[in-house]
Structure formats: C-alpha cells, structure tokens
Amino acid sequence: MGESEERLSVDLRLWGKSGGLDNPYPLVFHLLDTAAMATVLWRDYLSPGTGRFIAEGLGMDEEAACKVVSLWAGFHDIGKIMACFQSMDEDAYAKLDDYPAVEGEKRRHEEAVHIWLGQALAGRGYENGTPRASAFQVAQLLGGHHGRFLRRDHRECRFSPVEILPELGTGKWEHQRQAVFDAVYGLLDPPETPAQVKSDVAVLVCGLIILADWLVSQEEYISARLGEGEDTEKHYRRSLETVPQLMKHAGLAPVRLRDVNFAEEFPEIDAPYDLQRSVAGNLPALLASSPGMLLITAPMGEGKTETALHGGRLLARASGASGFLFALPTMATTDQMYVRLRKYGQRQAESDAALTLLHSMSWLNDAYSAKGSDSSVLSNIVAPDWLHGRNRGLLASMAVGTIDQALMAVLPLKRMMLRMLGLSGKVFIIDEAHSYDTYMQSLLERLLSWLGHIGVPVVLMSATLPNRTAARLAAAYMRGAGHADADLPKIHYPGWAYMDAGTGRTASFTVESRTRDLRLDVRQTPVIRGELDRSGALQELLAPLIAEGGCAAVICNTVAEAQNTYRVLCSWLADLPPGGKPELSLLHARFPARRREEITKEITRKFGRCDECRELQRCVHRPRAAIVVATQVIEQSLDLDFDLLISDLAPIALLLQRAGRCWRHDGRSRPSWATEPRLAVLRPSSESEALAIPAAWPFVYHPSLLRRTDAELTKIGDGVIAIPGAVQGLVETVYNDAIETDEDLDRIGREMAELGLAEMASIPEPEHVQHLHMLTSAEVDEEMVATRLGAESVRVLCVYQAADGRLSLDPQGARPLPDQNKLDRRQIKEILAETIPLRATLAKGRTAVNEPPANWQKNAWLRDLVLIPLRLATDGAMRGELGTKRFELDEMLGLQVSS
Known part of the structure; x- marks a missing residue:
C-alpha cells in the first residue's frame, strides 16, 4: 500500500x-x-x-x-x-x-x-x-x-x-x-x-x-x-x-437497594423465623469480597423468600453485584412472585430501577404490561418499553422469570452471550430447586458451573431437596469457581449452608423450625377400568365441610382427572340448597391464558394472604365454604391456605409440597372439624387393596417413585408426619439410587438417559470451551429448543366457526379473527390471551384447517399457533377435531381432549 x-x-x-x-x-x-x-x-x-x-x-x-x-x-x-x-x-x-x-x-x-x-x-x-x-x-x-x-x-x-x-x-x-x-x-x-x-x-x-x-x-x-x-x-x-x-x-441503570437490617427490610414481619434470624446474624461474617452460594433448605411457610432476598442483598454488597434474577418453576408462580417483588423493589430501591417479568407470555400480564397506567403499578421500578423487547428483559437490574430464561444461557442458542451478560453482575435466586426433573437439574448444574466461573452469587432454596441433588448443584458451582476438590458442607434440614467461591471455604448451620404434626389420612380409592374413582372418598372427606363450612383443595395428577373430579363434585353438590352449597373452583393449565389468569387471581384473593385484611381471622374475601379442584399448578410457590388438603398419590416430595398449602397461615379461623393440619391421600387400590397405578399416571410420575412413596405412607398409616423432623428422611428414602425392583432400574436408566441428553444439548463447561462456535452451534430458534423434556410445547387457539365458515374468538361471533396484513399489539395480545398450552403429542395430525392465517406467518408470536375450529354440535356444545383427537372448550372446565 x-x-x-x-x-x-x-x-x-x-x-x-x-x-x-x-x-x-x-x-x-x-x-x-x-x-x-x-x-x-x-x-x-x-x-x-x-x-x-x-x-x-x-x-x-x-x-x-x-x-x-x-x-x-x-x-x-x-x-x-x-x-x-x-x-x-x-x-x-x-x-x-x-x-x-x-x-x-x-x-x-x-x-x-x-x-x-x-x-x-x-x-x-x-x-x-x-x-x-x-x-x-x-x-x-x-x-x-x-x-x-x-x-x-x-x-x-x-x-x-x-x-x-x-x-x-x-x-x-x-x-x-x-x-x-x-x-x-x-x-x-x-x-x-x-x-x-x-x-x-x-x-x-x-x-x-x-x-x-x-x-x-x-x-x-x-x-x-x-x-x-x-x-x-x-x-x-x-x-x-x-x-x-x-x-x-432503556432502564439499564443498576439498582441500589437500601443497606438495612432484616427488620427494616421486611417491616411487615413482626417476629422473624429462626431461619431468617440465623442468616441475617451469621452470613455477614462469612462474606469476603468474592461471590458464593447460599443454600437454604427449610419447610414450606418458613419465610424462605424473604431470607433469600436478604441473603442475596448481602451477597451482592460483598461481591460487587447489583440486582437479582429470581427464578421459579412455572409462569403462574412467576406472575405471583412478580407482584411480591414489585412491592419489595418499591420499598427497597434507592433510585429508579427496572423490574422485568420474564416468560413467554409475560406481556399478557396486566400488572406488568400496564407500565404505570394503573395506580397499583409502582412507577419507580417499571420496565421501560425498550426492556420489553425480545431478548432484553434479562438485562434489567431486577428480574423475575421462569427458570427456563436462565437455563437457555447454557444451550447453544443464538444470543446466548446476551443472556450470560444479563446473568453476570446479578444475584441468581432459584426457588423450588427440588421441582425440576433430571434433565433440568443437569442443565442447572451446567449453568451453576458457568455462574461460579464468572463470579455470579447464587441463592438456592428448597423445601424438599434430596442431599445428593443438593451436593451435585453445590459441587457444580464450586467446580466452576475453581474448587473442584472443595469439601462440601453438610446439608442440614432445616438449615442453610454457604460456599465461598473465592476461598473455597464452606459453613453450614442448623436452625429451629415451627414444629407441627401433619395428620396423614390414607384412603383406599378404587381404580375402575384404569381410572381412579374418587367420588366415594371425596364425599366422605368433604361431608364435614358441607355441614359446617371450611376450605379444602383437591389436587389431581392429570388435567382430565381434575376436570372429571370437578364434574363429579358439581353433580354431588347440585341438590344442596344455595345457602349451604360451597363455592367450587377448577384450575389447571388447559384454560385459555386469559381465563387461567382470572381464576388464579380469584383463588389467590380468596385463599392467600390478604393485604386488605390485616387480621386473618376476619378476612372478608375467604369464603364460608369452598372447594378448589386443581392440578400441580398450585403445589409450588403459591401462598395459599386450606383447612384440608386432599391429594392423589404422588412422589413424596410433591405430596409434602402440596401439604404446605394446608394450615399455611397461622391465626386463621378454622371450622370445628379442622382440629389439625390434615393431608388425605387418595391411594389407588385394587379389590385386594394392592397399589393399582391408574393408566395415565406413569406419563406424569415414574411408578418407582409412586411405589416407594406408597411404601413409606403405609408404614405411617393413619399416623402423623412430623414437620420438619421427618421430611428429609422420607425424601432420602424415596429418592435414593438403590435398585430393588425392575421399576427402580427403569427409573435410574431414564435418569441416566436424561443426563446424557442434557450433556448433548448444553454448551461445554467453561474450561472445556475449545472454540467459540461451540457456544452458539444450534441452528434453531430458542423457541424450538427444550429446557424441559415432555413440556407442553404447542400453543393451540380454539376459534369458533360459524355456519358460513367465518372464524371468531368468541362463540357469538362478536370478535372476528384478526387476519389483516399488519396486526397491532392490542390485537396480538387479544389473540394470545385465548391460547392454551398443549403437549405436542396431543396436537398431531394437523391439516390446512389447523394452520393460522397466512398473514400471521411474519409474526413470531402467531405463526406457530395451531388453530382448532370449533363448531356447534347437536347437543349445544362447541367441538372440533385435530387428527384423531376431539376437542371441546368450556368456560368452567377448560379444554377437554378425547379420542
């Protein structure tokens, strides 16, 4: 040149x-x-x-x-x-x-x-x-x-x-x-x-x-x-x-949280639990200038959320982090936590800062998308428009989202580096760590190894976490931090442990917890033609509620069973006089998003902590008599309280989680029949009273875990489960790796297969990255890469078809299906509010009638929807078909699927 x-x-x-x-x-x-x-x-x-x-x-x-x-x-x-x-x-x-x-x-x-x-x-x-x-x-x-x-x-x-x-x-x-x-x-x-x-x-x-x-x-x-x-x-x-x-x-200013003691941080708590006092009193002396992991294990209702926020703030101050990401297992739990964290941020933030809500349907949440137009929205932590854009929400200084939003950082997806940047400099708080399957736990281990490596403080909390799982997660974090040979602390229950990523030093503490006896009531429940017949057991268990009032929850293992149970109770209660009839609600995942949010808000208002009524005994929103039928959607993170909890047999950790919704709030006024917390388990039984697992349950829970749980419940009989004393022993017994039956062997084999799948799907650990392209090698969009195996990965849209073929979003035809070239945000939101998540296997066999309008193909939110046209049947119901399946949408029952 x-x-x-x-x-x-x-x-x-x-x-x-x-x-x-x-x-x-x-x-x-x-x-x-x-x-x-x-x-x-x-x-x-x-x-x-x-x-x-x-x-x-x-x-x-x-x-x-x-x-x-x-x-x-x-x-x-x-x-x-x-x-x-x-x-x-x-x-x-x-x-x-x-x-x-x-x-x-x-x-x-x-x-x-x-x-x-x-x-x-x-x-x-x-x-x-x-x-x-x-x-x-x-x-x-x-x-x-x-x-x-x-x-x-x-x-x-x-x-x-x-x-x-x-x-x-x-x-x-x-x-x-x-x-x-x-x-x-x-x-x-x-x-x-x-x-x-x-x-x-x-x-x-x-x-x-x-x-x-x-x-x-x-x-x-x-x-x-x-x-x-x-x-x-x-x-x-x-x-x-x-x-x-x-x-x-853009709302990217780091948040500055007030440096206060626990009592000032949570003034609504009159008497902190021992867990909260222990972390607040002992953690500061353990903190150096390096990040670390705080592991909290305690029963339900012991204030783990407040403990995590306080401990996370102390970790942030010591390590130079700012803000947090609070990760939960489901969209419903995330939405509820957003409300709590919004209030926390309003109270604790010293200056304007953004709090984002992260899941695929977050913009349907009115509390989040209102952005200050409602007086209930707290303006100084509202996320500006820029942060509502795709792939941006994790960049805010404060965020609450589903765990998937964080796990995608260790999948080889486009822009994973932006997710990793969003995680860096925050405290990563993981709630309900026990609730993830082996595949997700493996992805979480890989994520923790990266976070330990890049210096992200972590708070991990659980009510029912097996020691081997806790040890794997802690080891992954310390390995990433360069301490592969660190002596991991003994995990006490209830208690907490801290692992310093800089020095490798660890410490653990046992704490006192409220002790209570959970009365176990195992009911032999017949299985008829592969399905559990709950009618007799429910009539016996709920008879005192009908007579005297009270509030009970019935948790079923599948959506179809919850829908059928709701029908059975409707029929049983139909002959009661209006004044003596309890309120009946149904909640599961197959409602349109709009309807599910309405039901969740109503249930939370009636059975959660009431901000309006300071005294729980005089809560004006709690019904005199009520029954909630639900699936697993209410077993985690939702702060609900019932006088009686009735549940299908499930793995022990999940049963204990469900039981955490029974007598959750001290000070509630209870009916005379509710003399103690009681978990009634509907045990599926043959005529000889042998365990008979219904045909649909192995698709939800492995039979090995159901049989092991049943064996432990049989030992207890109609006795009591000491909370917290018996919890960890039950969890360790059910979830250990001992192979005693062919079912155990099959479960361990499946877990090993899931570990292998997670290893193939995720990016390498930090020290094993030989070439940068390995980190973004997947040639698919993030919506197509699973962070969960067997997740409901298709969204269907039920549309109503008139005799002349016109489609609408309502049975009356008053809301025609928008299909013009350019849809505005309001129209897109209106469409998505009617969508329902469904397993891909239930949406097979689609044809041209199930494809969205051609004008939707350029819209990332709408192009992959599966339409199910519903037509008026002779019995007055609205039904449609997709492949070999028949679908019916009912306002009270949600989407019903049959062959």
Whole structure:
C-alpha cells in the first residue's frame, strides 16, 4: 500500500444505518457511537465484579480493559464495507460509482468482519500465527455480534482475507476498510494489546458489544444526530456526551437497594423465623469480597423468600453485584412472585430501577404490561418499553422469570452471550430447586458451573431437596469457581449452608423450625377400568365441610382427572340448597391464558394472604365454604391456605409440597372439624387393596417413585408426619439410587438417559470451551429448543366457526379473527390471551384447517399457533377435531381432549 493510500480519508458515503432514516448514517459514525456506548456501559452498567473478571481474563487492569473492549466495539461493523452490504441501499450505493464492482455471493457483514479483522489486528501487535491467537479470537468474537459465533477457518491466519472471502472486494474497498480501522484505532487511544482473550471473557464482551450496538441503533437517536457534521473526532466526543441518556432511558441503570437490617427490610414481619434470624446474624461474617452460594433448605411457610432476598442483598454488597434474577418453576408462580417483588423493589430501591417479568407470555400480564397506567403499578421500578423487547428483559437490574430464561444461557442458542451478560453482575435466586426433573437439574448444574466461573452469587432454596441433588448443584458451582476438590458442607434440614467461591471455604448451620404434626389420612380409592374413582372418598372427606363450612383443595395428577373430579363434585353438590352449597373452583393449565389468569387471581384473593385484611381471622374475601379442584399448578410457590388438603398419590416430595398449602397461615379461623393440619391421600387400590397405578399416571410420575412413596405412607398409616423432623428422611428414602425392583432400574436408566441428553444439548463447561462456535452451534430458534423434556410445547387457539365458515374468538361471533396484513399489539395480545398450552403429542395430525392465517406467518408470536375450529354440535356444545383427537372448550372446565 502506497503512502497516499495509507493517508486515505474515511469515506462518509459508506453507510452503516439506513432503514427508516431520512438519509443514510455514515458507518464510521455508527462505529464510534458503539465504541462510546461500550465505554459508558463498562463504567455505568457492568458490575464491579464483572469488570474485574473481564480485565483479569484479558490480563490487563480495568482501565485498560475498558479501552480495549471499547476499541473492539468500534470495529464490530467494519465488515459492512463491501459491495454486497452497501448495495442494500440502492440510492446510497449508486453514489459509490468510483468503487470497483465485485462479483460473488451475497455474504453477511458479520462474516466479513470475522474474516477480515484478524489480519488487521495482527498488524497492530496482536498475537498472530494460529486461529486460536488473540487477533483471530477477537475477529471471531466480533463476528458473533449478531448472535452466532462462526467457525474458525484454518486459512485465516495464513491467507489474505480476500482470498478466503472474495466478496470483500479489493482496491478502494480494501483501502476504506483500512482507513476506517485506522481512524477508529487512532481516536480511541488503545492501550497495549491484551495478553490473552479467553473464551469465557469473549462471551461477556460480545454480549456487551451487542448491547452497545442495539442501544445506539435506535432510529430516534440516529435521526437526531444526522447532519451534525463530518468531523469524526467531534462526533466521537459528542457521542460520549449523549449515549449515557440512551442507557438511562432503556432502564439499564443498576439498582441500589437500601443497606438495612432484616427488620427494616421486611417491616411487615413482626417476629422473624429462626431461619431468617440465623442468616441475617451469621452470613455477614462469612462474606469476603468474592461471590458464593447460599443454600437454604427449610419447610414450606418458613419465610424462605424473604431470607433469600436478604441473603442475596448481602451477597451482592460483598461481591460487587447489583440486582437479582429470581427464578421459579412455572409462569403462574412467576406472575405471583412478580407482584411480591414489585412491592419489595418499591420499598427497597434507592433510585429508579427496572423490574422485568420474564416468560413467554409475560406481556399478557396486566400488572406488568400496564407500565404505570394503573395506580397499583409502582412507577419507580417499571420496565421501560425498550426492556420489553425480545431478548432484553434479562438485562434489567431486577428480574423475575421462569427458570427456563436462565437455563437457555447454557444451550447453544443464538444470543446466548446476551443472556450470560444479563446473568453476570446479578444475584441468581432459584426457588423450588427440588421441582425440576433430571434433565433440568443437569442443565442447572451446567449453568451453576458457568455462574461460579464468572463470579455470579447464587441463592438456592428448597423445601424438599434430596442431599445428593443438593451436593451435585453445590459441587457444580464450586467446580466452576475453581474448587473442584472443595469439601462440601453438610446439608442440614432445616438449615442453610454457604460456599465461598473465592476461598473455597464452606459453613453450614442448623436452625429451629415451627414444629407441627401433619395428620396423614390414607384412603383406599378404587381404580375402575384404569381410572381412579374418587367420588366415594371425596364425599366422605368433604361431608364435614358441607355441614359446617371450611376450605379444602383437591389436587389431581392429570388435567382430565381434575376436570372429571370437578364434574363429579358439581353433580354431588347440585341438590344442596344455595345457602349451604360451597363455592367450587377448577384450575389447571388447559384454560385459555386469559381465563387461567382470572381464576388464579380469584383463588389467590380468596385463599392467600390478604393485604386488605390485616387480621386473618376476619378476612372478608375467604369464603364460608369452598372447594378448589386443581392440578400441580398450585403445589409450588403459591401462598395459599386450606383447612384440608386432599391429594392423589404422588412422589413424596410433591405430596409434602402440596401439604404446605394446608394450615399455611397461622391465626386463621378454622371450622370445628379442622382440629389439625390434615393431608388425605387418595391411594389407588385394587379389590385386594394392592397399589393399582391408574393408566395415565406413569406419563406424569415414574411408578418407582409412586411405589416407594406408597411404601413409606403405609408404614405411617393413619399416623402423623412430623414437620420438619421427618421430611428429609422420607425424601432420602424415596429418592435414593438403590435398585430393588425392575421399576427402580427403569427409573435410574431414564435418569441416566436424561443426563446424557442434557450433556448433548448444553454448551461445554467453561474450561472445556475449545472454540467459540461451540457456544452458539444450534441452528434453531430458542423457541424450538427444550429446557424441559415432555413440556407442553404447542400453543393451540380454539376459534369458533360459524355456519358460513367465518372464524371468531368468541362463540357469538362478536370478535372476528384478526387476519389483516399488519396486526397491532392490542390485537396480538387479544389473540394470545385465548391460547392454551398443549403437549405436542396431543396436537398431531394437523391439516390446512389447523394452520393460522397466512398473514400471521411474519409474526413470531402467531405463526406457530395451531388453530382448532370449533363448531356447534347437536347437543349445544362447541367441538372440533385435530387428527384423531376431539376437542371441546368450556368456560368452567377448560379444554377437554378425547379420542
């Protein structure tokens, strides 16, 4: 390259952003905006712990690391200097008539930066010679800024970029790439080159650069800066002044929680439990400046949530983290926790900060999507519009979501680096850790190894966690933190343990817990033609409630059984006089989203803690007499209280969880027949009173666990289960690995298979990442990758079909099915509010009539819905078909499926 070419000035005709703008935005300006934004994010968004981790991984001090990361951000789109990108704006491209024509395929600009940048960095002193050298690691890192790392090409370090990718073009194309590179390099005053670029650091840096790119790519921001002038240095200085507002408006400011004691943090608690006092009193002395894991094991109703929030805040303060992600097993439990955390954030946050709700249907939650329009929404922690965008909610300083949102960080999905960035710098709080199957537990282990490695504090809590599971999760975290040989603490129940990720030291504590005797009432319940006949047992158990009042829950193992039980009770109660008839409710997962939310809110209002009535004895919302029929949806995290709990036989940990909804609230006024907490278990029995597992149950629970649980309940008989004294022993006995029967062997085999599936599905542990492309190798969207095996993975939409073929969202035809070219947010929300989750196996055999309208194909929310047209039958019901299945939707029963 000649001297005149070396001094070639940057061509501002080369555009970086064009869509939606009055004029194209020069590429070099966009690169400088992104570099400035990366500087601000490092200073104001990254937690101190994350900044230290990145700097150490680059072998630099933090100031130098900030400069070098900002420099790399300034190169992220340099691959746009090629004909196949510039020609995407025909008018702008026409002005580049002095550039040589380039033949070839259409290539993406992120591939171009991946191929071109390594050689340019090698010319600035970066390590060269192999694809693993720092020059080419940075090139691969920036090639991933659209969410996927590309595979390394062994030729990259030996051949010129144009030889590998001819579409880059030569002559003026190459001269301008070098001119822009030099301009950015000169303006950003980079420090010495990094000693290394480790893969784990590359993940976080790429996430930071993606975030910076997204923020400065907003049309409103770019439009305001068009026409400011052509001086690159002035533009960069101006960017440093203006981009902090982008971060603020996006809701990315770190939260600052008040530094108070437990009593001040939770003023509504008059007398803390021993667990809460123990953690508040002993944890601070164990904390160094490093992160760690706090493991809490205690019975239901012992204040674990408040303990986790207090302990998490102490961990954050000690380790330099900010904010939290609170992860739960289901959308229903997540929605309820969002309400609690919103109040917590309002009370504890010292300044405005965002709290996001993370699950696939979160925008249907009125409390979340209202964004302050309702006076009940607390404005200072409302998530701005920007955080409601796809893949953004986890970036907020406070978030509550389903566990899936975190587990996706260790699946090789597009933009996993953005999820990992969102997790970094927070405290990760996991509720109901016992509730996940072997596959999910294995994914959680992989996630914990990454979080231990990158320095994320973790709080894990459970009411019924087997010791072997607790040990695996703790070991994964400590292994990731570099303490593979650490002595794990003894897990006491009830109690808590702490593992320091910096020193490897551990400590454990036993705590006192409220002791109570749970009366066990095992009822032999006949199985007729493969189905459990609950009618006789329920009439006996509920007779006192009919006579004197009271509140009971009946939990069934399948949706179909819950629906049938509801019908049986409706028939039985029909002859009672209106004044003596208890209220009857049904809740399960196969209601339309709108209807399920209505029922959940109503049940929570009636049987949960009442904010309006300070004295539980005088709660005006609690019915005189009521029966709730439900599935597993109420067994976890929902703060409900019943006088009697009736349950199908289930694995012991889940039975104990269900029992946690019985006499949950001290101080309730109980009917005279409810003299003690009572769990009535409907034991499926043959005529000889042998255990006879109904035909549908093995699809929900493994027979090995049901038989083991039954054996333990048989030993207890109609005795009592001491809470908490007997809990851990029961859990360990049922869930141990001893192989005593063929069913045990089958269960262990399935668990091993699930472990293998999780290993194949997840990304490697941090120290085993040999190439960055391994982290984003899945060629499918995140909606198609399962974080749960056997999950209800299809959403169906029941639509009502009139005689003339017209479709509507209601039986009366007053809400025609929207199918125009462009649907607004209100219409999309209206459609999704009527959808129902369903196992994919129940939605087989779809035909053209089950496909959504063609105009929905461009909408990510709607294109994969399965439509079930319902037509009026001769008996007045609305029914439809899908494959070999018949479907009927009823307002009170939900979606019914039959063959």
